Amino acid sequence: MTVQYCLHNGLAAAPELAENRGLAYGDGVFETLLVIDGKPLWSTEHLRRMAQAAAKLGLHCDEQLIGAEVEAVSRRSQGRGVLKIQLFRAAGGRGYHGASGASERLLSLWPAPVSAVWRNGAKVILCTTRLSENYQLAGIKHLNRLEQVLAAREIQRAGADEGLMLDTSGALIEGGRSNLFAVRDGILLTPSLLKSGVRGIMREKIIAAAADLSQPVKVCTLFPSHIVSADELFLCNSVFGIWPVTSVGCVHKEIGPVSRQLQASFESSFHV
Amino acid sequence: MTVQYCLHNGLAAAPELAENRGLAYGDGVFETLLVIDGKPLWSTEHLRRMAQAAAKLGLHCDEQLIGAEVEAVSRRSQGRGVLKIQLFRAAGGRGYHGASGASERLLSLWPAPVSAVWRNGAKVILCTTRLSENYQLAGIKHLNRLEQVLAAREIQRAGADEGLMLDTSGALIEGGRSNLFAVRDGILLTPSLLKSGVRGIMREKIIAAAADLSQPVKVCTLFPSHIVSADELFLCNSVFGIWPVTSVGCVHKEIGPVSRQLQASFESSFHV
Numbered sequence: 001m002t003v004q005y006c007l008h009n010g011l012a013a014a015p016e017l018a019e020n021r022g023l024a025y026g027d028g029v030f031e032t033l034l035v036i037d038g039k040p041l042w043s044t045e046h047l048r049r050m051a052q053a054a055a056k057l058g059l060h061c062d063e064q065l066i067g068a069e070v071e072a073v074s075r076r077s078q079g080r081g082v083l084k085i086q087l088f089r090a091a092g093g094r095g096y097h098g099a100s101g102a103s104e105r106l107l108s109l110w111p112a113p114v115s116a117v118w119r120n121g122a123k124v125i126l127c128t129t130r131l132s133e134n135y136q137l138a139g140i141k142h143l144n145r146l147e148q149v150l151a152a153r154e155i156q157r158a159g160a161d162e163g164l165m166l167d168t169s170g171a172l173i174e175g176g177r178s179n180l181f182a183v184r185d186g187i188l189l190t191p192s193l194l195k196s197g198v199r200g201i202m203r204e205k206i207i208a209a210a211a212d213l214s215q216p217v218k219v220c221t222l223f224p225s226h227i228v229s230a231d232e233l234f235l236c237n238s239v240f241g242i243w244p245v246t247s248v249g250c251v252h253k254e255i256g257p258v259s260r261q262l263q264a265s266f267e268s269s270f271h272v
Numbered sequence: 273m274t275v276q277y278c279l280h281n282g283l284a285a286a287p288e289l290a291e292n293r294g295l296a297y298g299d300g301v302f303e304t305l306l307v308i309d310g311k312p313l314w315s316t317e318h319l320r321r322m323a324q325a326a327a328k329l330g331l332h333c334d335e336q337l338i339g340a341e342v343e344a345v346s347r348r349s350q351g352r353g354v355l356k357i358q359l360f361r362a363a364g365g366r367g368y369h370g371a372s373g374a375s376e377r378l379l380s381l382w383p384a385p386v387s388a389v390w391r392n393g394a395k396v397i398l399c400t401t402r403l404s405e406n407y408q409l410a411g412i413k414h415l416n417r418l419e420q421v422l423a424a425r426e427i428q429r430a431g432a433d434e435g436l437m438l439d440t441s442g443a444l445i446e447g448g449r450s451n452l453f454a455v456r457d458g459i460l461l462t463p464s465l466l467k468s469g470v471r472g473i474m475r476e477k478i479i480a481a482a483a484d485l486s487q488p489v490k491v492c493t494l495f496p497s498h499i500v501s502a503d504e505l506f507l508c509n510s511v512f513g514i515w516p517v518t519s520v521g522c523v524h525k526e527i528g529p530v531s532r533q534l535q536a537s538f539e540s541s542f543h544v
Binding site: 002003004005006007008009010013015017018020022023024025026027030032057058065069072073076077081082084086088089093094095096097099104105106107108109110111113129130132133134135136137142143144145146147148149150151152153155156168176177 | 274275276277278279280281282285287289290292294295296297298299302304329330337341344345348349353354356358360361365366367368369371376377378379380381382383385401402404405406407408409414415416417418419420421422423424425427428440448449
């Protein structure tokens, strides 16, 4: 099945965009890496996660080839940058089926955001947009991100730094573009991502760093009540590192010692 | 935020694809229309649904402009064709937020599939891929379609014509690319789409046609047990019309009088 004619914003166009299965269905995965002085941070971990996610979608992912491209694109970055890798199913006919495992890859380099939140803490809202639950897609960073787009509109409207999201059952899962940690009675807690959410590389780095610091960690089910009862809350991702939370809606939180200690472990990569 | 460098399949590329929010997040909606002898079928209904879906995403949709483009592209079709309209958020920076309501539109013309299923009936499987539940996104035909992609792989592997999908709670919602109807004790039943699924134009046409035929219809919650207990089952969409179901896995079904009577109402558009 081939495109017979294509009109893009009123102009006759080549068929490529209409044949793009990433655009048509979100049929693909992505990664976002921090680049520091021409070097990608944790590219092995990001590429491994991408390969695992691609395997779940039956999508070819050549870790070695993409790794070489990541190195090449990173070298073009000066100072701090963000490298995004998109891997989506190669052009195919119209319709959900009929697709092979062949993939296209798109690497793009962006300026790194600058923020004072690392030091001053994040003002966060509780989003009304919920994360749906799907065991097959949970944990992977796929291109179906409408829930995050809707949450981002709420966050922007509220003038907040980030928003917390619940799944449809009411469990607290993650931030709109970050993973969540809470500290309670000396234990570091982070939501289980078996039913929804993205298993962040930074989340894994923090769990490993906590182990090095002999800080007990528990992956568990968190609820909105934990926002009030937690001694500390912080958010994390691979681009901004660790953001201590100073408020969730009208609930004020203090930046605590566990958040600051973990920040110290990653100071050299994220705090500039 | 602008793209500093872009590499597509190993070659330096223009930034457009990396800036495409439809590709990045599935941030958009689509419609698929049948075109018969240069004329789109039910374009008013499709455009109204697209505008309603776009409004839910805060996405600009000029029904009149797109309507004119639909007419123009349809005129290029000979015999029977399929016209796909994709409406996605205009290029923006990296990150979920920061997006305006500005949209891009992409119309493409494809050959219409030919099938004997209208007459002979569809062999259907029950997919293991589930539909997730989200009140905000339910009913709309958005670009986040990974669940349908995974279902399509199951259907293809089984050599089936279509697959039935349950939501995460176990309710029967729809086919991978179609809506579902069951007939039981003389009543036409179709699943509620409040939590997941796509509100199909053909589904609405069938509900209206049933009313004209004094055929009682009930929108309700269906479960897999209805597959066995139903007197008739059929699937529908705007491209293939009505497909009577002759089997779901190892459960055999007869093509019944209600399915055939409703097919007769739409014979002129779909049966060639």
